[in-house]
Amino acid sequence: MDTLLEINNLSVTVMTGGRELAAVRNVSLDVAPGEVLAIVGESGSGKSLTALSVLGLLSKGVARISEGEIIFDGDDLAKARPHVLDRHRGRDIGMIFQEPLSALNPVLKIGDQIIEGMVVRNEVSRTEARKRALAALTDVRVSDPERRLDQYPHELSGGMRQRVMIALALISSPRLLIADEPTTALDVTIQAQVLEVLKDLQRRRGLSMILITHDLGIVADMADRIAVMYAGEIVETGTVDDILSAPKHPYTIGLLSCLPEFSPPGRRLVVMQGSIPALDERIDGCRFKSRCPRYQPGPCDAPIPLIDLAPGHQCRCIRPFRSQLAKVHHA
Amino acid sequence: MLELKGAVKRYSGGGSIFKKRWLTALDHLSLTVRRGEFFSLVGESGCGKSTLARIVAGLENLDDGELHFDGRRVPDISIFKDRQMRRRVQMIFQDPYSSLNPRMRVGDILREPLRSFGWGDAPAIEKRVVELAEIIRFPLSTLERYPHQFSGGQRQRIAIARAIAATPEVLICDEPVSALDVSIKGQIINLLIDIQEQLGVTILFISHDLSLVSKISDRVGVMYLGRIVEIGDAASVFSDPRHPYTRVLLDAIPTVNRDGRRQGAPLAGEVPSPFAIPTACRFRDRCSLAFDKCAIEEPGLDAVASTRAHYAACHLRDRAQPRKAAADPPRIPGVEIFYTNTSEHQPSNLAKETA
Numbered sequence: 001m002d003t004l005l006e007i008n009n010l011s012v013t014v015m016t017g018g019r020e021l022a023a024v025r026n027v028s029l030d031v032a033p034g035e036v037l038a039i040v041g042e043s044g045s046g047k048s049l050t051a052l053s054v055l056g057l058l059s060k061g062v063a064r065i066s067e068g069e070i071i072f073d074g075d076d077l078a079k080a081r082p083h084v085l086d087r088h089r090g091r092d093i094g095m096i097f098q099e100p101l102s103a104l105n106p107v108l109k110i111g112d113q114i115i116e117g118m119v120v121r122n123e124v125s126r127t128e129a130r131k132r133a134l135a136a137l138t139d140v141r142v143s144d145p146e147r148r149l150d151q152y153p154h155e156l157s158g159g160m161r162q163r164v165m166i167a168l169a170l171i172s173s174p175r176l177l178i179a180d181e182p183t184t185a186l187d188v189t190i191q192a193q194v195l196e197v198l199k200d201l202q203r204r205r206g207l208s209m210i211l212i213t214h215d216l217g218i219v220a221d222m223a224d225r226i227a228v229m230y231a232g233e234i235v236e237t238g239t240v241d242d243i244l245s246a247p248k249h250p251y252t253i254g255l256l257s258c259l260p261e262f263s264p265p266g267r268r269l270v271v272m273q274g275s276i277p278a279l280d281e282r283i284d285g286c287r288f289k290s291r292c293p294r295y296q297p298g299p300c301d302a303p304i305p306l307i308d309l310a311p312g313h314q315c316r317c318i319r320p321f322r323s324q325l326a327k328v329h330h331a
Numbered sequence: 332m333l334e335l336k337g338a339v340k341r342y343s344g345g346g347s348i349f350k351k352r353w354l355t356a357l358d359h360l361s362l363t364v365r366r367g368e369f370f371s372l373v374g375e376s377g378c379g380k381s382t383l384a385r386i387v388a389g390l391e392n393l394d395d396g397e398l399h400f401d402g403r404r405v406p407d408i409s410i411f412k413d414r415q416m417r418r419r420v421q422m423i424f425q426d427p428y429s430s431l432n433p434r435m436r437v438g439d440i441l442r443e444p445l446r447s448f449g450w451g452d453a454p455a456i457e458k459r460v461v462e463l464a465e466i467i468r469f470p471l472s473t474l475e476r477y478p479h480q481f482s483g484g485q486r487q488r489i490a491i492a493r494a495i496a497a498t499p500e501v502l503i504c505d506e507p508v509s510a511l512d513v514s515i516k517g518q519i520i521n522l523l524i525d526i527q528e529q530l531g532v533t534i535l536f537i538s539h540d541l542s543l544v545s546k547i548s549d550r551v552g553v554m555y556l557g558r559i560v561e562i563g564d565a566a567s568v569f570s571d572p573r574h575p576y577t578r579v580l581l582d583a584i585p586t587v588n589r590d591g592r593r594q595g596a597p598l599a600g601e602v603p604s605p606f607a608i609p610t611a612c613r614f615r616d617r618c619s620l621a622f623d624k625c626a627i628e629e630p631g632l633d634a635v636a637s638t639r640a641h642y643a644a645c646h647l648r649d650r651a652q653p654r655k656a657a658a659d660p661p662r663i664p665g666v667e668i669f670y671t672n673t674s675e676h677q678p679s680n681l682a683k684e685t686a
Contacts, residue, residue: 016336029475035538040510042514078510093678125595135482141552159601160601186374187376187602188539188580188583188584189579189583189598190375190396191585192583193599205354212679214512214513215585216587217585217586217587219587220588221585227413244587247664250668251667253663253664253665253666253668253669256587256663257663257666257669257670258513258514258669259549259587261542261587262547262666266525267524267546267547268520268521268522269516269543269547270666271514271518271521271669272514272669275482275514275515276512291514295669321664325594
C-alpha cells in the first residue's frame with residue numbers, strides 16, 4: 001500500500017523523578033495519502049506523545065524518542081536534524097492543538113500570524129500573502145474574514161479561534177494534518193460546525209490526517225481507520241467498521257460499553273474497574289490484564305504481540321472476541 | 332424542594348467607569364426541583380448554568396427574584412450565616428484537583444464538614460468517617476494519604492464523600508465528570524445515582540453531556556442565554572423535544588451508532604453575547620423555524636399540549652416532531668463482559684445509615 005507516513009517501532013520515554021520511564025512502547029502506524037487515521041485512547045495512553053514525536057515537538061529533557069523511526073517522504077523524522085524537520089514541519093505537516101488560545105500568539109493579529117510563515121519562507125509578497133490568508137479564512141468559513149485579519153485571538157470565540165488554527169495549519173497546503181483533540185474544548189453545536197469544516201477540507205484536498213481523540217463518536221464520523229492505545233501500546237487497530245462494529249480487544253469493548261448509548265438498560269453506567277497503570281509499574285504480559293474481565297493467569301502474563309485477525313485488523317490479545325456480526329443478538 | 336422565581340443575576344463586565352456593561356447570566360429564570368429527584372440542567376458554555384448552581388448553593392446572591400428552599404424563602408445574606416442552611420445544600424465541583432485542599436489528609440477533609448456542622452463528639456465523627464470511606468469504597472488506611480496520591484476519579488469520590496458527610500438534602504454537581512476519562516465516569520455517576528436512590532438526596536446535576544444526562548436523569552431543563560427554554564421528564568424531552576434548540580443540541584451529539592448519526596445540518600452561528608440578548612425569542616437568530624411572531628412576541632415557558640409536565644418556550648411547541656429513535660443501537664458483541672461491573676458498585680451500607 002502507498003504510505004505517506006510510516007512509524008516503525010516507536011518508543012518514547014519521559015523523565016519523571018530522575019528516572020526515564022517508557023510512555024510509548026513499540027508503536028507502528030502508517031497513514032496513506034488521503035486517509036484519516038484516528039488514535040483513540042484515554043489520558044496516559046501515549047496518543048499525544050506519539051503525535052508530538054512526528055513533529056519533533058517532544059519537550060527537550062522531558063521526553064525523547066528512545067527507539068524507532070518515523071519515515072515521511074524518505075526522511076526519518078525521528079533522527080532528523082532540525083533543518084530537515086523544519087523542511088516538513090508547518091509545510092508538509094500541519095498541526096492543530098486542543099486549546100487554540102494557547103497555541104495562537106496573543107499579541108499578534110490573526111492576519112499577521114497566518115502571513116508570518118509565508119513571509120518568513122519568502123514565498124510571496126505581503127499583499128499576496130494577505131490575499132491568501134483571506135482565502136484561507138474564507139475556506140474554514142470564518143464569519144466576516146476581512147475584519148478577522150485585523151483582530152487579536154482574544155477577540156474571537158473558541159470556535160472561530162479553532163477555525164483560525166485550521167486555516168493556519170493548512171495555509172502551506174500540507175499533505176498531512178495532525179489534529180490533537182481539535183474539538184474537545186468546544187461546545188457540541190460548535191464542535192459539529194468545526195468537524196464539518198475539517199471533514200470538508202480533508203475530503204476536498206485529499207489530505208491525510210492523524211486525529212487524536214478520546215471521543216469515539218467523533219471517530220465514527222471522521223476516520224477511515226482507528227488505532228486504540230492503552231498504557232503506551234496499540235492494543236487494536238483496524239477500519240472504523242472493524243473497531244466500532246466488531247471490536248476484538250476487551251479494552252476496546254470496554255471503552256465502547258462505557259458510552260451511555262451502549263450501557264445496559266437502566267440508569268447506571270458500565271464501570272471499568274481500576275485505572276490505567278502508572279508508568280513505573282512493572283507489568284508482565286498484557287498491560288490491560290488488571291482491569292480485564294477475561295484475564296487468565298498464565299497466558300496473559302507472557303508478552304503478547306499484535307496478532308493479525310483479518311487483513312488490516314490487528315489485536316493484542318490472546319483471547320480476542322470471535323463474533324463477527326454487529327447485530328448478533330438483541331436482549 | 333428548590334424553587335427559583337424570576338431569578339436575575341447580572342455581572343458587570345468592562346465598559347467605562349461612567350457606563351458599565353452588564354452581562355445577564357440569569358434572566359428572570361424560574362425553576363422547580365422536586366424532592367428526591369435527579370434533575371439535570373444542560374446547556375452550552377455561557378448559558379448561565381454554573382451561575383444558577385452557585386446561587387442555589389448560596390455562593391452568590393440574586394440581583395432580583397426569589398430562591399425558595401423546602402417551601403421557605405431564603406433571604407439573601409442569611410444563607411451565608413445560617414449553618415443549617417449550608418449543611419442542607421452541598422456542592423461538588425468539576426475539577427477535583429483544585430477542589431480538595433492539598434495539605435489536608437483525606438480523613439481530615441472528611442472530618443472538617445462534620446466538625447463545622449456539629450455532627451457530634453469525636454467518636455461519632457470517627458464513626459461517620461468510617462461510614463463515608465465505605466460508601467466511596469476507600470480502605471481505611473487510605474484516609475491517612477493526601478489528595479495528590481489519588482487519581483482524578485478517586486479525588487472526585489473524596490469530594491462526594493465530603494459533600495454528603497453531614498447528610499445534605501440537596502447535592503449540586505457542577506460538571507462532576509467532564510474532567511474524567513470515559514472508563515472512570517461510570518464510577519462517579521453510579522455513586523451519585525446510589526446516593527440519590529438510597530439516601531433520597533435531591534441531585535441538581537449540571538452538564539453539557541446530553542447523552543449522559545438522557546440516561547441518568549428524572550427530569551431535565553435546557554438552558555439558553557440565562558433562561559430555561561425547555562423542561563420536563565427526561566424521557567419526554569429527549570424523545571420528543573419541542574424547542575428547536577433542544578433538538579439541535581441532540582442532533583449535534585457525535586454518536587458511534589451509524590444508524591443514529593446526525594439528523595439535520597449543524598446549527599449555524601454562535602450563542603449571541605449575553606451582553607446583548609436578542610429581543611422577543613432569544614433563539615430566533617439561529618432558529619430554522621423562526622417566523623414573524625418570534626421577533627415580536629417572546630414565547631413563555633408553557634405546557635406542551637397533551638403532555639404532562641413538559642414545558643417549552645417556543646411558539647411552535649405544540650408541533651410534535653418526535654426524533655427518529657436511534658433504532659435499537661446495534662449491540663457490540665462482548666459488551667456484556669463489563670455489565671456485571673455495573674451492579675458491583677453498590678455501596679452496601681448506604682440504605683441503613685440514612686440519618
